[in-house]
Amino acid sequence: MSAAEQIEIRRLGQTEVHAQLDGLAAVLVDCVAGGASVSYLSPFSHEDARAAFDAFAVEVEQGRRLLLAAFANGEVVGTVQVILALPPNQPHRAEIAKLLVHRSARRRGIAQLLMERAEAEARAEGKTLLVLDTVTGDNAERLYERLGWTKVGVIPGYALYPDGRPCDTTIFWKSLTKGDPVELL
Numbered sequence: 485m486s487a488a489e490q491i492e493i494r495r496l497g498q499t500e501v502h503a504q505l506d507g508l509a510a511v512l513v514d515c516v517a518g519g520a521s522v523s524y525l526s527p528f529s530h531e532d533a534r535a536a537f538d539a540f541a542v543e544v545e546q547g548r549r550l551l552l553a554a555f556a557n558g559e560v561v562g563t564v565q566v567i568l569a570l571p572p573n574q575p576h577r578a579e580i581a582k583l584l585v586h587r588s589a590r591r592r593g594i595a596q597l598l599m600e601r602a603e604a605e606a607r608a609e610g611k612t613l614l615v616l617d618t619v620t621g622d623n624a625e626r627l628y629e630r631l632g633w634t635k636v637g638v639i640p641g642y643a644l645y646p647d648g649r650p651c652d653t654t655i656f657w658k659s660l661t662k663g664d665p666v667e668l669l
């Protein structure tokens with residue numbers, strides 16, 4: 485059995501997000517400490533990360549966001565979110581956000597498992613079009629291309645790394661249907 489097969493991916497409700505707050509926060513803190521551009525700047529504490537997931541839990545409860553977590557031996561090692569709440573004229577669309585895998589658990593296929601489950605959950609919610617953005621030239625770009633996402637292009641200087649340096653961002657999309665996502669509504 486490969487390492488990835490021992491990973492459990494679960495969709496967490498609000499209560500479970502709260503129960504796993506420390507594990508989720510630890511993954512986020514580790515990614516920011518590792519230099520990932522995922523909304524936050526250094527210094528970024530465990531308490532900051534708990535507060536971030538506390539806010540996500542509210543949106544999970546409201547049905548505005550899905551939160552998935554990857555567990556290895558009961559410990560959270562990765563997470564991803566699906567943002568469902570978009571403007572009324574985009575009911576078929578969702579956004580993937582905060583794909584995070586702890587540095588100690590990388591290169592075992594965990595991000596791929598999280599993305600495959602995120603797509604399945606989005607499809608189950610009736611979504612037919614997914615969009616995401618990611619730091620240009622980073623590992624995640626290869627992952628998205630491998631999983632069949634289409635690259636739109638690069639926006640220079642879109643965001644900052646945790647240390648304040650600017651970084652470019654690449655936008656991707658993926659249709660969850662074989663036809664036109666909107667016609668299938």
Ligand SMILES: CC(C)(COP(=O)(O)OP(=O)(O)OC[C@H]1O[C@@H](n2cnc3c(N)ncnc32)[C@H](O)[C@@H]1OP(=O)(O)O)[C@@H](O)C(=O)NCCC(=O)NCCS
Pocket residue numbers: 486487488515520521522582583584585586589590591592593594595596597617618619622623624626627
């Ligand atoms: C991007 C990120 C989520 C990838 O997580 P991951 O779990 O390491 O991803 P995977 O294991 O699915 O794939 C990573 C690599 O490991 C390889 N891999 C997968 N399973 C493997 C295994 N069993 N043995 C060896 N290599 C393996 C994949 O082929 C891939 O190779 P590549 O980089 O050459 O394309 C992670 O690096 C991360 O959290 N980065 C910081 C946050 C971030 O940038 N998130 C994206 C924001 S949009």
